[in-house]
Amino acid sequence: QQQVKQSPQSLIVQKGGISIINCAYENTAFDYFPWYQQFPGKGPALLIAIRPDVSEKKEGRFTISFNKSAKQFSLHIMDSQPGDSATYFCAASKPNFGNEKLTFGTGTRLTIIP
Amino acid sequence: DGGITQSPKYLFRKEGQNVTLSCEQNLNHDAMYWYRQDPGQGLRLIYYSQIVNDFQKGDIAEGYSVSREKKESFPLTVTSAQKNPTAFYLCASSDNYNEQFFGPGTRLT
Numbered sequence: 001q002q003q004v005k006q007s008p009q010s011l012i013v014q015k016g017g018i019s020i021i022n023c024a025y026e027n028t029a030f031d032y033f034p035w036y037q038q039f040p041g042k043g044p045a046l047l048i049a050i051r052p053d054v055s056e057k058k059e060g061r062f063t064i065s066f067n068k069s070a071k072q073f074s075l076h077i078m079d080s081q082p083g084d085s086a087t088y089f090c091a092a093s094k095p096n097f098g099n100e101k102l103t104f105g106t107g108t109r110l111t112i113i114p
Numbered sequence: 115d116g117g118i119t120q121s122p123k124y125l126f127r128k129e130g131q132n133v134t135l136s137c138e139q140n141l142n143h144d145a146m147y148w149y150r151q152d153p154g155q156g157l158r159l160i161y162y163s164q165i166v167n168d169f170q171k172g173d174i175a176e177g178y179s180v181s182r183e184k185k186e187s188f189p190l191t192v193t194s195a196q197k198n199p200t201a202f203y204l205c206a207s208s209d210n211y212n213e214q215f216f217g218p219g220t221r222l223t
Contacts, residue, residue: 006156032212043206043216043218044216046213104157107154
């Protein structure tokens with residue numbers, strides 16, 4: 001069963017626009033929600049992460065919004081640039097009592113057009 | 115220069131053959147993971163190890179085997195029982211704070 005649902009599967013945004021990717025989770029025990037960025041042929045790299053004690057976290061042009069009651073979280077990329085074109089994965093894991101495994105969404109392929 | 119290395123970058127498996135993918139980390143992380151990535155399916159966990167000499171099956175362990183004899187190494191063997199091995203294989207490691215660091219991957223055909 002898929003515990004983290006990600007949408008959309010693909011997204012095209014004009015340069016300078018806002019890219020928004022959404023994820024929903026089912027397991028209320030999850031308490032760590034990272035976003036990973038992956039370029040073709042490379043391994044994913046951690047972009048930004050949030051824990052449920054805050055509703056928003058911002059790092060530069062990247063913001064995570066978290067809605068605990070709706071069990072949803074989203075990634076917002078402000079002023080999107082062609083260099084942001086990549087595949088983005090959301091993920092979730094339970095409290096770390098021994099390196100708990102991450103459950104990943106299926107990914108969103110983002111394309112930023114000039 | 116700390117990080118995770120995977121080798122080889124590309125690998126071809128003949129039918130009936132076992133092949134081993136290497137993963138090494140110098141981050142001093144206790145936990146290591148192997149994922150398989152197929153187009154449109156995200157990352158699926160094959161095996162993970164939280165400590166030396168111990169490992170657990172992930173969601174798609176059939177046809178794969180691992181060992182964890184050293185903290186820095188976690189090799190994955192794709193056995194002949196894995197009938198559809200073509201994929202991008204990713205190794206990751208983590209410390210005690212959830213964040214996983216990924217290697218550059220091995221593409222197996």
